[in-house]
Amino acid sequence: MCYIGAMGKETKAKTWDVIGHQSVIEALQRHLAADKVNHAYLFVGSESVGKRKVATEFAKALCCQGATKPCGECKDCLDIEAGQKVDVTLVSKEKGKIGIDQIRKIQHRLALKSYTGGHKVCIIDGADCFTLPAANAILKILEEPADKVVFILLAENIESIIPTVISRSVIFNFNLVAKSEIAEGLADENSPSVLAEITQAAFGRPGLAIKYLNNSDELPRQQERRQELLQILDKDLNQSFQLVGSWKVKNEQAREFISVMTEYFRDLAVNKVQCSELALMEKDTTITDRFSGCQIKDILSYLVKASSLLSQNVNPKLVIENFIVMLHHDQT
Numbered sequence: 001m002c003y004i005g006a007m008g009k010e011t012k013a014k015t016w017d018v019i020g021h022q023s024v025i026e027a028l029q030r031h032l033a034a035d036k037v038n039h040a041y042l043f044v045g046s047e048s049v050g051k052r053k054v055a056t057e058f059a060k061a062l063c064c065q066g067a068t069k070p071c072g073e074c075k076d077c078l079d080i081e082a083g084q085k086v087d088v089t090l091v092s093k094e095k096g097k098i099g100i101d102q103i104r105k106i107q108h109r110l111a112l113k114s115y116t117g118g119h120k121v122c123i124i125d126g127a128d129c130f131t132l133p134a135a136n137a138i139l140k141i142l143e144e145p146a147d148k149v150v151f152i153l154l155a156e157n158i159e160s161i162i163p164t165v166i167s168r169s170v171i172f173n174f175n176l177v178a179k180s181e182i183a184e185g186l187a188d189e190n191s192p193s194v195l196a197e198i199t200q201a202a203f204g205r206p207g208l209a210i211k212y213l214n215n216s217d218e219l220p221r222q223q224e225r226r227q228e229l230l231q232i233l234d235k236d237l238n239q240s241f242q243l244v245g246s247w248k249v250k251n252e253q254a255r256e257f258i259s260v261m262t263e264y265f266r267d268l269a270v271n272k273v274q275c276s277e278l279a280l281m282e283k284d285t286t287i288t289d290r291f292s293g294c295q296i297k298d299i300l301s302y303l304v305k306a307s308s309l310l311s312q313n314v315n316p317k318l319v320i321e322n323f324i325v326m327l328h329h330d331q332t
């Protein structure tokens with residue numbers, strides 16, 4: 001297994017149409033330049049952080065006929081962007097899972113001869129949500145890699161992926177992207193005041209910033225929803241259980257809850273160590289001072305685990321209730 005992080009400030013020029021993730025892009029460019037492309041890559045990071053965008057650009061670079069790959073202008077690049085290239089398959093979750101039927105369709109497409117004789121690329125968005133038969137089937141494909149076939153697996157939680165799939169993949173971690181970098185990436189068509197509000201609310205996820213820009217109703221709706229979920233932090237144990245009891249908690253809502261809490265406590269951790277320039281939201285000392293550094297660390301560890309439990313279909317209400325118990329157990 002080759003493990004490549006994505007740490008460090010991202011300042012160098014790049015050619016891919018992606019906001020952030022410079023170190024990931026440079027590593028992939030090195031694989032391309034050295035003609036040492038692996039059979040399987042695993043991109044791990046939050047939803048909307050840019051995994052699918054980088055995967056699409058990488059697919060273009062693998063298939064592009066232009067001089068600078070990806071050129072973004074040749075038929076292959078344009079077809080991939082439009083989702084119309086036969087040699088590039090994108091598989092997404094259906095009802096929160098990737099099932100065996102979807103893997104069989106991939107096998108069928110991989111069995112067909114490449115139209116151009118070049119690479120065949122399969123992007124699977126939700127590699128942490130395979131059913132067991134699907135995970136076994138994908139493992140079998142990865143164990144016997146066909147020539148010029150590249151799998152790009154996208155996942156939010158590496159803990160939910162079977163170790164044998166991980167061991168056959170080159171792993172890239174996708175960190176949250178700095179507000180300034182998102183603002184810079186979207187600066188051409190938007191005013192500084194709009195960008196300030198959007199990047200503040202996007203919590204390091206360029207895909208979310210673009211969603212807010214494209215749909216003016218989305219940001220106020222998300223902000224209201226976020227406040228609704230965060231009110232749990234102001235309640236005692238009894239009140240918290242009553243509040244959760246009044247919610248309709250399905251897997252999707254629990255994921256949203258865990259995601260909001262993870263963003264929130266990640267920022268508390270950043271503020272706690274006096275690295276407020278890395279914080280994604282404004283410092284709130286009334287909350288920051290309520291938790292010690294160790295408590296925040298334990299809560300963040302649980303939130304990572306909770307996310308993995310939700311991928312394994314553990315009762316979503318139970319996951320939230322356990323979080324509440326932990327919150328009040330740890331609070332001073």
Ligand SMILES: [Zn+2]
Pocket residue numbers: 064065066069070071072073074075076077078
């Ligand atoms: Zn091209």
